[in-house]
Amino acid sequence: MNDLPTDFSAAHAAAVFHDFSTASPLVHCLTNDVVQSFTANVLLALGASPAMVVDPGEAAQFAALADALLINVGTLESTRADAMLAAVHSANQAGKPWVLDPVAVGGLRFRTDFVRELLPCKPAAIRGNASEVIALTGLASQGRGVDSLDASITAIPAARELAARWSTVVAVTGEVDYVTDGVRLWAVNGGHPVMTRVVGTGCALSAVVAAFCARGEDRLSQVATACAVMARAGEQAAAQASGPGSFTPAFLDALARLRQEAQICA
């Protein structure tokens, strides 16, 4: 296993994104209260269909119908946890991929115990910041709430261990995103610091990761492309925006434009 990450190539991303842009995956999002609207709009801009179905019984029903499932524990409550577990089991039975966003996991007990229960349930991918990924492997973390004080590079060993242990793909995102399946390790560059001043960019990325996981067999490529598309849209939007407020509409416009370009250019 090579210790140095390989840069994820633009040509590789373009091919995967082209395939994605021809589809319209239905993504069942069980996510936190803060980012629901933004998450839905990000998926819609990329041509995917978001649906938030939260009643435990309905969540189980719907997870089997949807193309992918997102589990984000940002504002976890006990009834939502029930819905999440029911949805995960249903997705697994139906052979649909699910993605875990372990927001602020580590110190906070309820979500940490819950995420520990979820890890053996075969997530297709896990997307978190460095603190969260490190916390998931049981290593010491400097996390304080939802912000990571660790650079993403520090979490590479944890990401690899996590991916290998649970046979999943891990994306640890930050100034540079690293994605790994435990063997391969790719770096995805791009993005812009203003993205840390807008709530939900990370959470929405996890939803996009779920949407991409609905396509194709090579999960690492799908996850890396999700990161690359969001980073590229972030750069384009930041170049146009005057601050974090004007960034958001510009970001959604950029995603829709990138998708259109991807449809045309094979």
Add this chain to the structure above:
Amino acid sequence: MNDLPTDFSAAHAAAVFHDFSTASPLVHCLTNDVVQSFTANVLLALGASPAMVVDPGEAAQFAALADALLINVGTLESTRADAMLAAVHSANQAGKPWVLDPVAVGGLRFRTDFVRELLPCKPAAIRGNASEVIALTGLASQGRGVDSLDASITAIPAARELAARWSTVVAVTGEVDYVTDGVRLWAVNGGHPVMTRVVGTGCALSAVVAAFCARGEDRLSQVATACAVMARAGEQAAAQASGPGSFTPAFLDALARLRQEAQICA
């Protein structure tokens, strides 16, 4: 009963909207988690006052004070269902109109059973897409989640049957919106495809329908005008926007501008 829809006239819409623009109806919104902020901003742009009061006891109290009530089952949970039932009964007792948005009704059991319980409670209007309206009448539907795969025109028979059976007004929205009270059938043209790439335009329309139902006696005219105003704002915003992100602020600006114009022009 004529089988062909009549185009809803611009002059008719202008007269109803002028009346609306002089008022400031208080709309009690029991709606889904994803669209709360957008729904509130749409109502505010139109000069209405949104309020989301969700505790079952308070919801009953508040529904009697508000001018209209919206019930949207998009992210229905059992405690919210209790609040909705309490609010509907209270609104009925106080003689206040309530509007039903049966999001994704059909296959999902909890909401379908719940909506079945609500239908006899005399909604002033029902606003849904073709799949939802067809599902409400018990006909076969191609709905998959919140998106309709049926064109709105295919739901005209179902809309008429539903309106007649429950003595209500039904708006089935899509590329063309059709509104009917079971006898009259009007087509409302306009809108723009980008509205399907922004979350909550349909849900917000239902809230606007509720706001309009607080005014005047001819419900069909009120509901048709709500559809017409949203469609017109959508066209204007789409002409200005570069994508689904810049559409949203432009849409809210257009609603506020249309209201100002409606206040001036009787």
Add this chain to the structure above:
Amino acid sequence: MNDLPTDFSAAHAAAVFHDFSTASPLVHCLTNDVVQSFTANVLLALGASPAMVVDPGEAAQFAALADALLINVGTLESTRADAMLAAVHSANQAGKPWVLDPVAVGGLRFRTDFVRELLPCKPAAIRGNASEVIALTGLASQGRGVDSLDASITAIPAARELAARWSTVVAVTGEVDYVTDGVRLWAVNGGHPVMTRVVGTGCALSAVVAAFCARGEDRLSQVATACAVMARAGEQAAAQASGPGSFTPAFLDALARLRQEAQICA
């Protein structure tokens, strides 16, 4: 005690804001469902870190770690009330300030009883409109839902009484904001009427008040500066915006710009 308010000075605000702009307070927000995203984005634009942790057990844990806590009862439900009480007690034990936003208090029973229970728990500040502040003192109010029909100036006696009785700072906001610690009474001018046509400007101000309360000892100065910064950003954004839709991105941009200027200019 002087009956006439003193204008809060721009120089005073600049000094307090400079100090604030060098920090990055972590604000635990237990707020209503409608404004979560906007509240988070306002805090992020000002360099603060929002976190919404809502499970009762986690809320207690997290309130002790965060720098300040916001309690907003806009969409109060019984499980959320449990989390709020747990968080308030934990914040008090840890010596962290908490701020109360008593949305629509007065007529609605559940929240009114709950707020009555919270008042003796030593809020660092209370931010409300005139109707809410008057209701808190048990005086007659003309409140109807979340909008105040009273001008802020009419609530000055109530604000003073409330501040004195509970040893807190009260901000009663409206066309002019008044802040008082029961002895001093300051007027904060600025803002723009369009702010009443965008959901969450008041709720977000309460979160900003909480963030400022994490800094410095003179609470009245902190609260007044929070009001002044939001009012100034509102003016700047209104000057740029074409309506309530374009106001929101411009407002967040203005907050981020004001913070940058405050960092440079001591």
